[in-house]
Amino acid sequence: MKSKGISLFISNRILQHLAFWVLSIYIIGSYFSISNELKTIDFIYSLFFHIPLLLLVYVNLRYHIPKFLLKQRYIIYLLLSIFNLATAFFLHQVLFDVIIPILPTDFYMVSFTDASVLIAIFIIYLVLTTLLKLSKSWYELQQLEKERLSLELNSLKMQINPHFLFNSLNSMYSLARKKSDKAPDAILRLSNLMRYMIYEVSEEVPISKEIDAIQDYLDLQKLRLEEDANITFTVEGATEHQMIAPLLFFPIIENSFKHGLKGDKGTNFVRIMIKNTNSELTFHVTNNKGTTDHSEEGKYGGIGLANVKKRLQLIYGDSAHMEVNDAKDSFDVSIKIKWND
Template identity: 70%
Template sequence: MEKIKSILFSNKVLHLAFWVLSFYAVGSYFSISSEIKIIDFIYSAFFHVPLLVLVYLNLNYHVPKFLLKERYIVYLLLSAFNIAFAYFLHELVFEILIPIMPTDFYMVSFTDMDVLLTIFAIYWAVTTLLRLSKSWYQLQHLEKEKLALELNSLKMQINPHFLFNSLNSMYSLARKKSDKTPDAILRLSNLMRYMIYEVSEDVSLAKEIESINDYLDLQRLRINDDAKITFETIGEMENRMVAPLLFFPLVENSFKHGLKGEKGENYVKISLNNNKKNLLFHILNNKGQVDDMEESKYGGIGLENVRKRIKLIYGDRATMQVNETKEQFEVSIEIKW
């Protein structure tokens, strides 16, 4: 089925279909009787000579070399020349070429100049729009592929330091024969399973919340007890779907770059509010003292990944705001349902 679909929508088949339809339409339009005769198709064939030159000069040279490179003035000037050249070629075919051909029929161009130029302009405009729509489709396809690659990469980007610290904390709990050990192992297992296997499509908000809670609990194993970590959720979560791992990089960044203040001053505050109109996500954490290298890269790939994903997936229905000071870092996301 996919092979048949690829053949039907291949460039050669689409071009052939376009010209067959055009050939028939021109023959019908210029037919001098109620029935289409052989002479009408012969006329249509000669009429298409300048059309072919006009269209493929535009598609293969003018559009990619000038229009797609945003050289609009040059493109418009060349397009005007292209249409004028098509008119000259039309006159050449019907006034010079056809009369010297050894045929039994006599054929002249009985179309006014303004009508001819209008027809050529229509073919130029239609083929340009088709070419632009194809470029737009290809761009969207590439963006979706890039998004899929970024998501797969994100799924596999479980911070090595996080894994190491979590396992080290579990080892410490195990040595102490703490009752928290089984729960910590289970949460890490759930988080890894979710990241690797369960995020190929949209997931429920409840699943996202569960993964964030597992991450927070694992982080609590390694940070000081005086750090204030809160995660507040408001509204119905089960029946709403959201792009997977959309908020996770922001939560990870808050622990990677934040919580560096004095004892008793560290905090990560997260809230998720879902209502009938929109979804509001907010995260705030303190920064404390960071070196110049870390400060210049705050947010890093994760922040940009989230920004690109919400733009591509939700378009104008989503906004993302980032506020940063020397003391704290804040991110807010709104998604309109």
């Protein structure tokens, strides 16, 4: 029940604002109280004191921040903030010097706050609420990015290249027709790969599972390739317990098979290496290019590599680095991910 109330408070913007202002009224009333005990007049004074504060804060939150600060129009935002502060100060003076004295009330209230103290309070509220707004915007942005990453991962799960599946099934059919002993193993590897991609991946997976999936993918690719194609996959270091974002390297590996392996007989290769240490993980793929069709010229980077780079930035930030080397006869991609202590 307690956690449900906390969740309601976190998700309800009105409750958050109400709680902030109730606390603020109490603090201001206590700060300006003329005695050690809070009295009704202290709260009434605090309520009037908050009228220009409310104007100051909500003009800033509703208009100045979204229309100027978040759009990086900093000079205009600064000038408007100064004007906003001046307006709040003027309203405070009018309230306590003009309006309150003519109100039919038994209480006598005057503003005994020095101008410098009053401006300082207004600036504190302006800066504090701006920081709260920016932090909330940042949090909401992170949540959106997290949801986008989740959608992207679900998309990757279903993104097994149709040509790859078609070629794999054709190769299996050919093996079955020949009654080859390799057919059951090929079917098992395809089943394992699809199970992993569709059901087993989550936000993070052990590197060892990702390696097993890569190995299944490579073995299936070999079924359709010439025997002289040189495909190697080496793994160094312990990978059982370290976790990684799933399907991170698959677009790069798929890219190497899609655009590579097009040279003369005996020159085709794809070399993949994963090295893991206590401080970082290194992933490297290189493939020959050979003859490129006109329709593929300039596409070695591809959307897949751009997506991988963006995922790296979103998930690992500055801890990850991706380097692409598009040479005349080969294409190399290297990724380094530093593990946080």
